[in-house]
Amino acid sequence: MSTLALKANHITKSFHDPVTFEVLKDISFEIEKSKFYSIIGKSGCGKSTLLYILSTMDTDYQGTLELNGKVVTGQSQNELARFRNEHLGFVFQFHFLLPEFSVLKNIMLPAMRLGKYSGSEIEDRAYAKLKLVDMAEHALKPASKLSGGQQQRVAIARALINDPSIIMGDEPTGNLDQNNSRSIVDIFMKLAHENGQTIITVTHDLDIAAQSDNVIEMMDGKIISMT
Amino acid sequence: MRLFKKSVNLDIALTHLLSKKKQTFVAMMGVTFGISMFITMISFMTGVNEFMMELTLDGSPHVKIYHPIENKTVAMDSFAASARMTVLHHPKPKNELPKLKDGHIILEEISSLPEVSGALSQVSSQVFYNNGPVKFPGMVVGTDILKENELYNLTEKMIEGNITDLLTYQDGILMGLGLAKKLGASVGDRVSLTTPEGQTFFFRVMGIFAFGMGAIDDSRSYASISTVQKLLQVDPSYITDIHIKMKDYNEAKNLGVRLEESYGYKAEDWETANEAVLVGEIIRNTMTYVVSITMLIVAGFGIYNIMNMNIINKMRDIAILKATGFEGSDVSKIFLYQSMIIGCLGGILGLLLGFIFSSGINQVPFPQNDFINIDTFPVNFKPFHYTLGIVFGVVTTLFAGWFPSRKAAKVDPVEIIRG
Numbered sequence: 069m070s071t072l073a074l075k076a077n078h079i080t081k082s083f084h085d086p087v088t089f090e091v092l093k094d095i096s097f098e099i100e101k102s103k104f105y106s107i108i109g110k111s112g113c114g115k116s117t118l119l120y121i122l123s124t125m126d127t128d129y130q131g132t133l134e135l136n137g138k139v140v141t142g143q144s145q146n147e148l149a150r151f152r153n154e155h156l157g158f159v160f161q162f163h164f165l166l167p168e169f170s171v172l173k174n175i176m177l178p179a180m181r182l183g184k185y186s187g188s189e190i191e192d193r194a195y196a197k198l199k200l201v202d203m204a205e206h207a208l209k210p211a212s213k214l215s216g217g218q219q220q221r222v223a224i225a226r227a228l229i230n231d232p233s234i235i236m237g238d239e240p241t242g243n244l245d246q247n248n249s250r251s252i253v254d255i256f257m258k259l260a261h262e263n264g265q266t267i268i269t270v271t272h273d274l275d276i277a278a279q280s281d282n283v284i285e286m287m288d289g290k291i292i293s294m295t
Numbered sequence: 296m297r298l299f300k301k302s303v304n305l306d307i308a309l310t311h312l313l314s315k316k317k318q319t320f321v322a323m324m325g326v327t328f329g330i331s332m333f334i335t336m337i338s339f340m341t342g343v344n345e346f347m348m349e350l351t352l353d354g355s356p357h358v359k360i361y362h363p364i365e366n367k368t369v370a371m372d373s374f375a376a377s378a379r380m381t382v383l384h385h386p387k388p389k390n391e392l393p394k395l396k397d398g399h400i401i402l403e404e405i406s407s408l409p410e411v412s413g414a415l416s417q418v419s420s421q422v423f424y425n426n427g428p429v430k431f432p433g434m435v436v437g438t439d440i441l442k443e444n445e446l447y448n449l450t451e452k453m454i455e456g457n458i459t460d461l462l463t464y465q466d467g468i469l470m471g472l473g474l475a476k477k478l479g480a481s482v483g484d485r486v487s488l489t490t491p492e493g494q495t496f497f498f499r500v501m502g503i504f505a506f507g508m509g510a511i512d513d514s515r516s517y518a519s520i521s522t523v524q525k526l527l528q529v530d531p532s533y534i535t536d537i538h539i540k541m542k543d544y545n546e547a548k549n550l551g552v553r554l555e556e557s558y559g560y561k562a563e564d565w566e567t568a569n570e571a572v573l574v575g576e577i578i579r580n581t582m583t584y585v586v587s588i589t590m591l592i593v594a595g596f597g598i599y600n601i602m603n604m605n606i607i608n609k610m611r612d613i614a615i616l617k618a619t620g621f622e623g624s625d626v627s628k629i630f631l632y633q634s635m636i637i638g639c640l641g642g643i644l645g646l647l648l649g650f651i652f653s654s655g656i657n658q659v660p661f662p663q664n665d666f667i668n669i670d671t672f673p674v675n676f677k678p679f680h681y682t683l684g685i686v687f688g689v690v691t692t693l694f695a696g697w698f699p700s701r702k703a704a705k706v707d708p709v710e711i712i713r714g
Contacts, residue, residue, distance in 0.1 A: 125708050149620050168311060169310055180306070182620070226619070
């Protein structure tokens, strides 16, 4: 079994509107399992674009992408959706919970989609994930009634519900204060080192980068350093 | 709970519907209103049509056999053998009576046919009814009044007097309501009739009837067959019409053709005789369907709009569902379920409301009228119409939800999430 969680081969992406602009230039790198990676770089360097390609949501690129030793480039949207459902978790900058649903239901939905566990098991697991992010007492509140930091924690719990091997974050702490962002980084560290899950997160925050196991620095569509 | 995976899309659809109760309700009302109007209109219209049909069929025979008088001349026959060229100018027809030859035998034969439920013979003639110096044209029909009652339910149509009175008094007559009014005659009065040959007779009015059709009520009266034969100065074998009622009135046309072939007299079926009524019915039916379907389509557009708005409002949710592993087809199912639920619930409610509306119309008293024997507006309650209503409703909402949900399936999550 390989220890690689992700392998990118010669990934190139261009935007064509309004003028053709190469945002990612022939990027190749590897990411190991059970590590916490940060991708940093100036605005517009292509780090978010890279993350969305790694996340399989953006399929408009050249090059190949392997996740968990499996080439995902060229798979159909439906296959990718199933893959994301089972193997990938997401945390976005703007928490993105479904406002009509309760906190608990928000977390349960991806698991209900996967259909691996029964309804009561899913509920138990969702409670366990909420405890992990310290939000169990808010389980039955509507998602729209939570503060930003709370919503972000719920979003992390949702990303964890199907025990994905890779968790990706797009500025997951970008909207949060120091305390909240520190506790979220702590959660990520715990997930990487105790649960063996791989964390890849795009961030502006150099403190977070300093705490992570590896830092990928980008500039003008290229990786300039990887430590 | 084992069905969890299958029902997750439905679960989300229901949550969406319940979180926007007002919007859901408005969309549902569109369907409800469309279908209830469809049911109401179609029940009422077909009720009226059926009533009109009954009225028409009630007062007329399914097949009528008579001897049409044609403008036939025999003058040319005399010159047929001649070698000279003959010019015949303004020929006159020969004297021909509208008599059915061997009418009694024909009647017996027809009565024994399996598809015939009843038949009778009549002697009818045009006459003038005299009211002082004023003459009104009309018909007098000599008939076996008991047999007539069997075929046309005459007892029900009597407004005054009794049909059996005709049997007790030789010169008695039953008169149509409109005609009696024109003559100013009521039961017991004597009225005078003039035949086309110029004979005048007096009759006593024994009863007044109303079929509800002006064509009959304004001109017809009944007398016994022998009285009319006496009036016309013809022998007792003289009959002019045979009326036939059938077990299945849809067979009338076929029977008519057969009878015409075998007896050589004109056999007119009710459809031909009442073409105007049938055309009216077709027009009314077409109108009803066109208006009803238009209403359902309008309701469909309402749902289409609401679902479109809904999807635009839910772009972020769609993106997040797709990011967390929901496929395009899952997303489109979520929205299709919503419009299906709106369609089904709205449709069932519409059927219920339509039933209530049409029951209401059925309770409205019909304007009191001497001619038409009916208490309230006629309304039909046919399961077929209700089935049609719900099927139309669901199909319309399915289409209305289909296009927006396809749009939802194609949402690109990256675009939405990155902003």
